[in-house]
Amino acid sequence: MCIAEYVLGIESSCDEMAAAVVRGGREILSSVVHGQVEVHSPYGGVVPELASRDHVRAVSAVVERALTQADLTPARLDGVAVTAGPGLLGSLLVGLSFGKALAYRAGLPVVGVHHLAGHLVAAELAESSLRPPYLGLVVSGGHTALYHVVEGAEPQLLGETRDDAVGEAFDKVAKLLGLGFPGGPAVSAAAAQGNPEAVAFPRPMAKKPGLDFSYSGLKTAVAIEVKRRGGLAAMDTAQVADVAACFELAAVESLVQRARRALRVEGAGRLAVVGGVAANRLLREHMAAAAKRDGFALVFPPIDLCTDNAVMIAAAGARLLGRGERDSLGLNAFSRVAVGQAPWRPGRAERGGELT
Ligand code: KG4
Ligand code: ZN
Numbered sequence: 001m002c003i004a005e006y007v008l009g010i011e012s013s014c015d016e017m018a019a020a021v022v023r024g025g026r027e028i029l030s031s032v033v034h035g036q037v038e039v040h041s042p043y044g045g046v047v048p049e050l051a052s053r054d055h056v057r058a059v060s061a062v063v064e065r066a067l068t069q070a071d072l073t074p075a076r077l078d079g080v081a082v083t084a085g086p087g088l089l090g091s092l093l094v095g096l097s098f099g100k101a102l103a104y105r106a107g108l109p110v111v112g113v114h115h116l117a118g119h120l121v122a123a124e125l126a127e128s129s130l131r132p133p134y135l136g137l138v139v140s141g142g143h144t145a146l147y148h149v150v151e152g153a154e155p156q157l158l159g160e161t162r163d164d165a166v167g168e169a170f171d172k173v174a175k176l177l178g179l180g181f182p183g184g185p186a187v188s189a190a191a192a193q194g195n196p197e198a199v200a201f202p203r204p205m206a207k208k209p210g211l212d213f214s215y216s217g218l219k220t221a222v223a224i225e226v227k228r229r230g231g232l233a234a235m236d237t238a239q240v241a242d243v244a245a246c247f248e249l250a251a252v253e254s255l256v257q258r259a260r261r262a263l264r265v266e267g268a269g270r271l272a273v274v275g276g277v278a279a280n281r282l283l284r285e286h287m288a289a290a291a292k293r294d295g296f297a298l299v300f301p302p303i304d305l306c307t308d309n310a311v312m313i314a315a316a317g318a319r320l321l322g323r324g325e326r327d328s329l330g331l332n333a334f335s336r337v338a339v340g341q342a343p344w345r346p347g348r349a350e351r352g353g354e355l356t
Contacts, residue, residue, distance in 0.1 A: 004078045004321035006070075008102070009314025010063065012095030013087025013115045014141065015039070015046045017058040018310035019066035021077075025318035026125060030069030031304070031311045034058045037182065044175045052090030059098045066310070074106035081317020084112030084327075084344045085334030086142065092333035100329050111320045112327050112344040114337065116143060116275075118312035120155060123272030125315055126301035134299075135268045137259050139283075140275030141167035141184075144213045144255075146262050147339065149272075154340030158262055159211025166251055167277045169215035173222050173247050177240050178232050187244050188280055194238070194245030199225055201250040203257065211262050215251065222247050252283045256290050263296050272299040278306040 003025035011018040020031040036054050040046050067074065082099035085092060096112070103110035120136045132151040135158070138144070144167075145160035164172070167184055174183025179190055201221050204214045225243055229235050235243075259271055273287060278300055291298035305311060331344050 001319070002322040004318040006072060006077045007314045007318040007321065008063070008066065008074075008077050008080050008099075009113075009310040009312070009317055010059075010080070010082045010095040010099045011115075011118070011308055011310040011313045012055050012059070012091050013083045013085070014091060014308060015051045015054075016308040017055045017062050017095065018308060018313075019063040020310035020314050021066055021070035021072060022311055022314035022318060025315050025322070026128065028125075028311050029072070030066045031309060032062050032065045032069065033304075033309055034062050041181050044181050045171060046088075048088045048090055051088060052094055055091055055094035059094055063098065063102065074102055074108070077106065077108055079103075079109045079111060079317065079321040081111050081113050081313050081320070082331075083115050083118065083313050084331060084342075085115065085337045087115055087333075087335065089333055089335045092335070096331065096333050100331060104329055109321060109326045110329070110331060111317050111325050112331050112342065113313045113316045113320065114339055114342065115313075116145070116339045117155070118316045119274040120147065120149060120272070120339075121316040121319070122274050122301040122305040122309075122312040123299045125311065126305055127272075127299040130270065130272065130299050133268065134270035134272055135259070135262055135266060137255065137271060137273045138275045139166050139255060139273065139277035141165060141171065143275065144215070145339075146211055146258065148266060148268070157339065158266070159213065159258065161213040161215060163214055163216035164219060166213070166215050166255065167275070169219045169251060170277065172219050173244070176219075176223055176226055176232070177244055179240070179244070184277060184280065187248060188282070190241045190244040191248040191282070192245075194241030194243070196245040196249040198242035199246040201225075201246050203250055204254045206254065206257055211258060211265070213254070213258060218247065218250055218254075248280075248282055252280065252286050255283060256286045259287065260290055260294060263294065268296070270297040270299070274301060274306060276307045279303045
């Protein structure tokens with residue numbers, strides 16, 4: 001496979017402004033991530049308008065730092081890769097516009113990257129021996145989906161959430177339990193102090209056929225439990241920890257159950273788990289135990305490649321550029337687009353992807 005040499009990646013689909021330089025689609029020369037926890041904390045969730053405003057303030061310095069750390073000027077690059085979707089439109093547009101302007105000024109090709117294709121590539125970056133075919137479980141704040149990753153073709157969707165994403169459920173439960181923002185790590189930290197057998201929450205979709213997920217019922221079960229205990233104000237720290245532990249266990253067990261079923265149904269022997277929720281310690285432990293029991297190979301990227309970053313965008317972009325893919329300066333951002341579709345690339349835009 002042909003892969004572009006020096007590629008700058010820019011990622012700004014949600015509340016992280018990130019830039020990175022990757023060599024040969026694999027070697028990380030720099031990675032800069034500017035988060036916005038203090039911007040959104042008072043609201044207990046990401047406020048899109050505030051996210052894009054902060055991106056505008058950060059983008060120039062973040063990209064500059066990534067180039068300086070890599071000891072490269074734009075002229076030395078072979079291309080620029082930017083996240084074109086899915087994500088918050090205002091946020092996406094900041095990184096995308098900056099990337100296009102930089103590419104134009106330096107006379108470089110620019111390519112739009114699908115955010116989830118980026119998350120999937122992170123697994124191959126983490127484990128150099130990992131090659132398609134394998135199953136990819138994407139677990140993030142916006143997505144929960146299983147893909148069959150095959151050589152030379154777009155990942156094939158096997159199942160996805162019918163309602164909330166698992167990361168979204170972590171974030172909403174954090175809010176219900178007064179644990180703050182960002183929710184995933186906060187729930188996980190509280191859960192570590194709790195008793196995972198205190199409440200029997202449902203295991204979403206466990207008895208349903210197919211490979212879809214669902215998390216809104218579990219989130220509602222947590223809300224009902226909080227109410228049953230007299231509301232958050234009536235709960236002490238130990239009770240909050242118990243509910244957090246029971247929720248985390250139910251969420252993790254449902255992910256493991258679906259992944260094991262997918263491996264069985266597809267006859268696959270390798271699984272990569274990517275996206276922000278792949279940073280979760282309990283998920284890593286339970287998935288590793290399942291891999292040992294069932295005998296499948298398992299890859300989790302390191303934590304900084306699980307949560308949003310630009311290394312994965314540069315790496316995915318290097319592969320696209322190497323295949324000769326290019327986008328025009330008319331490249332636009334798309335808030336919703338399925339993996340495998342690139343509505344921003346004329347000729348491959350037959351289906352889906354809506355311009356919002
Ligand atoms: O991939 P990501 O950084 O952004 C999206 O593309 O959505 O994922 C963010 C999500 C958030 O919902 C966050 O709460 C969750 O990942 N997350 C975690 C952990 N770290 C981040 N969830 C559970 N446990 C964690 N340790
Ligand atoms: Zn993400």
